[in-house]
Amino acid sequence: MLNVGLFLLMFATSSISFLFSCIFNLSKNSLAFGAGIPLAFFLFELMGKVDSSLEGFKYISLNTLFDADAIINNGDYWIQFTLLGVVGIVLYAIGIRVFKEKDLPL
Numbered sequence: 001m002l003n004v005g006l007f008l009l010m011f012a013t014s015s016i017s018f019l020f021s022c023i024f025n026l027s028k029n030s031l032a033f034g035a036g037i038p039l040a041f042f043l044f045e046l047m048g049k050v051d052s053s054l055e056g057f058k059y060i061s062l063n064t065l066f067d068a069d070a071i072i073n074n075g076d077y078w079i080q081f082t083l084l085g086v087v088g089i090v091l092y093a094i095g096i097r098v099f100k101e102k103d104l105p106l
Contacts, residue, residue, distance in 0.1 A: 004081070008066070012062055012085075015091035018091070018092060042061070044061040062084070065080040
């Protein structure tokens with residue numbers, strides 16, 4: 001189940017990168033948003049774990065939906081898995097739709 005959860009987290013993260021690659025024509029914009037947002041999610045999760053006064057930051061991140069402790073202890077993690085899957089599917093679908101309607105500058 002850890003592998004399934006990690007796959008869903010990477011699926012949702014890669015959908016963010018794919019979406020911004022489909023939206024922007026310039027690679028600098030695509031990389032800034034497509035890599036910047038997942039990196040910000042990682043930093044928000046770290047900030048939330050480091051200090052209790054910054055705990056609210058961890059709720060901004062998709063990374064908190066992957067709860068390894070709940071998986072190891074046979075806790076409830078299906079809602080988080082479902083959310084990660086839905087986020088990934090929706091963002092990939094939006095990216096595909098944007099790309100199909102896009103007029104590519106050649």
